[in-house]
Structures are given as C-alpha cells and as structure tokens.
Amino acid sequence: MSQSVSEPPSASPFTSASTGSPAPVLILGQGLAGTLLAWHLHWLGQRVLILDREEPDTSSKVAAGIVTPITGKRVAVSPRVEEFLPEAMACYQRTAAALGTAYFHPCLQVRLFQDDTERTVFEDKRTRPEFARHLSTPQPDPLVAPALIHGPLDGFEMRHSGWLDTRAWLAASAAWFAARDEYRRADIRHADIAVNSGGVEGVQAAGIQGRALVFCEGYAGAANPWFPWLKWKPAKGEILTLRIPGLQRERRILNRGSWLLPMAEDGDGGTICRSGATYVWDDLSNVPTAAARVVLEDRLTRLLRIPWQITGHHAAVRPILHRSQAKMGRHPSHPALVFFNGLGSKGVLQGPHHARVLAEHLVLGAPVPDALDVAGNS
Numbered sequence: 001m002s003q004s005v006s007e008p009p010s011a012s013p014f015t016s017a018s019t020g021s022p023a024p025v026l027i028l029g030q031g032l033a034g035t036l037l038a039w040h041l042h043w044l045g046q047r048v049l050i051l052d053r054e055e056p057d058t059s060s061k062v063a064a065g066i067v068t069p070i071t072g073k074r075v076a077v078s079p080r081v082e083e084f085l086p087e088a089m090a091c092y093q094r095t096a097a098a099l100g101t102a103y104f105h106p107c108l109q110v111r112l113f114q115d116d117t118e119r120t121v122f123e124d125k126r127t128r129p130e131f132a133r134h135l136s137t138p139q140p141d142p143l144v145a146p147a148l149i150h151g152p153l154d155g156f157e158m159r160h161s162g163w164l165d166t167r168a169w170l171a172a173s174a175a176w177f178a179a180r181d182e183y184r185r186a187d188i189r190h191a192d193i194a195v196n197s198g199g200v201e202g203v204q205a206a207g208i209q210g211r212a213l214v215f216c217e218g219y220a221g222a223a224n225p226w227f228p229w230l231k232w233k234p235a236k237g238e239i240l241t242l243r244i245p246g247l248q249r250e251r252r253i254l255n256r257g258s259w260l261l262p263m264a265e266d267g268d269g270g271t272i273c274r275s276g277a278t279y280v281w282d283d284l285s286n287v288p289t290a291a292a293r294v295v296l297e298d299r300l301t302r303l304l305r306i307p308w309q310i311t312g313h314h315a316a317v318r319p320i321l322h323r324s325q326a327k328m329g330r331h332p333s334h335p336a337l338v339f340f341n342g343l344g345s346k347g348v349l350q351g352p353h354h355a356r357v358l359a360e361h362l363v364l365g366a367p368v369p370d371a372l373d374v375a376g377n378s
C-alpha cells in the first residue's frame with residue numbers, strides 16, 4: 001500500500017502554534033469535512049480560518065444527514081459502525097455543548113423488505129450478535145401502520161439510527177467560528193494558492209497567510225491540481241422536501257428502496273419530511289431535474305398511502321473517491337498542503353472519526369492509516 005507522507009512532528013507546520021505563530025490553519029471549504037476538521041483542530045488548541053464560498057446547495061447542505069447501521073441490498077451492518085457510531089455521537093454532542101443546540105437527532109428506523117432476497121438475508125443474519133444489537137427488542141407489531149404504508153409491511157426496526165440537521169449545524173458552526181474570527185466567506189481559486197518557498201513552511205491563499213491549507217472542497221476537489229493522481233467517482237443526488245398532513249405520530253425513518261425522514265411538525269397538522277435520494281454519475285451539476293423528481297415521486301407513491309405536497313427539490317454532488325474510500329493527509333512534496341475529502345455517502349457517520357484522525361496526524365504526528373492516506377491511489 002501507500003507510503004506515509006508524514007513529516008516528523010518537529011518539521012510540521014502545525015507545531016509552530018506553540019511558538020505563538022499568528023498564522024492560522026486555513027481550511028478551504030465548510031462542508032461536513034471542513035467543519036468537522038475545524039472542530040477537532042480547535043479542540044487540539046489550533047487556530048483555524050475556514051474559507052467558504054457559501055454556495056446555496058452543496059453536498060453537505062442538501063444531505064439528509066441520516067445514519068443507518070444496517071444498510072443496502074445485502075442488509076449488511078455498515079462497515080466499522082461499532083467504532084464510527086459512538087465517536088460520531090460524542091462529536092456531535094460536543095459541538096452541541098459549544099453551540100447550545102443539539103443538531104443530531106437520534107431516532108428509530110424501519111427497513112421494509114423489497115423482495116424475498118432481502119427477507120432471506122435478514123433471516124440468516126438476525127440472530128448474529130453483531131447484527132442483532134442494532135435491532136429493537138422486541139420488534140413492534142405491527143411494524144408500521146397499514147393505513148399509512150403500502151404493503152408488503154414486513155421488515156425490521158433498527159436502533160442506533162438518527163439524522164444530523166446538516167444545514168442548520170453547518171450554519172451554527174460557521175457563526176461560532178466567525179465570532180472568533182475563524183471563518184470568512186471567500187471563493188479561492190487554485191491558481192491563487194502559493195506554497196512558501198524556503199524558510200518557514202506555509203501557504204498563501206488569495207493573499208491570506210496560513211501555516212497550512214487543508215483542502216476540504218467536496219466534489220470541487222476533483223479539479224484540484226495538487227492531487228491529480230486521485231480517482232474520482234462522484235455521484236449526483238436529488239432529494240425532495242415534503243409536507244405530509246396525515247403522518248400522525250410516525251417519527252421513525254421509513255426505508256424501502258428510498259427513505260422518508262420525518263423532521264418536524266409544521267404547526268398546522270402537517271409533518272415536514274424529506275425523501276430521497278437518487279444516484280446519477282453522468283450529470284454532475286447541482287441542478288434538480290424533472291427525471292429525478294419522477295423517480296422520487298414514484299417511490300413515494302409505492303410507499304405512502306396518504307397524500308403529500310412537495311415543497312422543495314434540491315440536488316448536489318457527493319464527493320466519492322475510488323472504492324468509496326475517504327482520503328486525507330499531506331501532499332508528498334508540500335507538507336503545508338493537506339487533503340481531506342471523499343466522505344461519500346456516509347459523511348455524517350464516518351466524518352467525525354476521519355476528521356479526528358487527520359487532526360491528530362497534523363498536530364500530534366499520529367500516523368494516517370494506509371487505507372486513508374492521500375498518497376495512496378487505491
């Protein structure tokens with residue numbers, strides 16, 4: 001696998017924090033990646049300056065923010081969920097303490113079977129301890145209200161699920177860092193980034209001096225000239241916002257092929273929900289399409305017996321790298337340039353762990369595991 005690109009801590013641009021250097025660590029992009037990294041660097045005593053161009057719809061702003069412990073057609077436990085989930089919960093709780101509001105909402109999730117294959121796989125796995133620990137005990141009977149949901153109505157209810165209100169959490173985090181003069185609106189072009197030559201390692205971005213610059217650009221990172229060896233497989237996703245008048249007390253995430261996320265009451269007898277999402281690889285724009293709307297409405301029609309109203313429709317591109325593997329670490333030749341990207345479809349679950357690993361690498365010299373190392377290409 002890859003070689004580590006770590007410098008010994010004494011050569012790290014980050015160690016200058018203790019010598020009173022005024023230059024912050026620049027973080028380019030305030031999505032999930034940049035924001036989580038900013039929090040972890042802050043908790044390690046580092047001064048940051050987050051730079052973001054404040055696009056209305058980005059992958060992190062559009063995301064439903066759902067965490068699902070048992071996923072996919074193979075009805076499989078999400079990789080390393082036992083490790084990632086407690087760390088994610090602790091991280092969002094720690095930010096909640098600073099922000100004064102909790103943006104992560106734990107809730108149950110119902111997975112309804114689409115076909116016999118899913119039923120068979122579930123029956124095969126349901127008593128395995130690593131699987132069973134994510135199931136509600138006992139399972140509710142009936143699993144869902146037949147008056148609300150079209151059959152078949154068999155499946156299972158999961159514990160350890162929930163969702164991060166990403167847009168609100170990002171906005172609150174930006175305001176928190178802005179109040180410390182550690183966030184600024186800026187649209188930085190790659191051509192305007194220069195690495196210091198000679199003397200102290202550092203970097204300038206459009207005239208702003210930093211001890212280092214961490215690229216957390218999401219899908220825009222596919223055009224980053226400093227890391228051309230990375231293989232990208234970005235996927236556009238579209239998502240609907242709905243108002244559903246008759247959902248009554250149903251507050252669980254419902255999932256059959258696509259998911260329905262009840263978010264809040266609208267104060268008028270309706271529930272604000274989101275539903276999605278599509279995956280498309282040949283249109284990498286943030287423009288919502290009529291075709292995706294048809295797909296999402298069709299799935300809703302097959303799930304819900306009750307009427308709904310569409311109140312919003314958004315699209316963004318998920319930053320997915322080869323093998324859906326996040327990558328991080330310093331540039332092999334320019335240690336002041338750092339990469340953190342590829343959170344893919346599971347940024348809310350995996351992002352807190354990955355951001356901590358990168359922050360500890362940069363500040364404490366802890367190693368980056370080979371699989372995550374940006375110097376590797378597979």
Ligand SMILES: Cc1cc2nc3c(=O)[nH]c(=O)nc-3n(C[C@H](O)[C@H](O)[C@H](O)COP(=O)(O)OP(=O)(O)OC[C@H]3O[C@@H](n4cnc5c(N)ncnc54)[C@H](O)[C@@H]3O)c2cc1C
Pocket residue numbers: 028029030031032033034051052053054055058059060061062063064065066067186187188189190216217218219220236237238239276277278315316317318319341342343344345346347348349
């Ligand atoms: C429809 C949809 C649904 C999703 N649902 C879920 C879900 O339920 N659960 C889950 O865990 N994940 C979900 N995801 C995936 C999740 O959103 C991603 O893992 C995550 O958003 C990636 O965050 P990021 O910070 O890497 O990228 P981004 O969110 O794209 O952030 C990059 C930021 O950098 C800024 N930027 C880029 N270039 C520049 C520049 N040159 N100058 C200044 N600023 C710049 C951008 O404006 C942006 O703010 C979903 C994604 C989509 C699209």
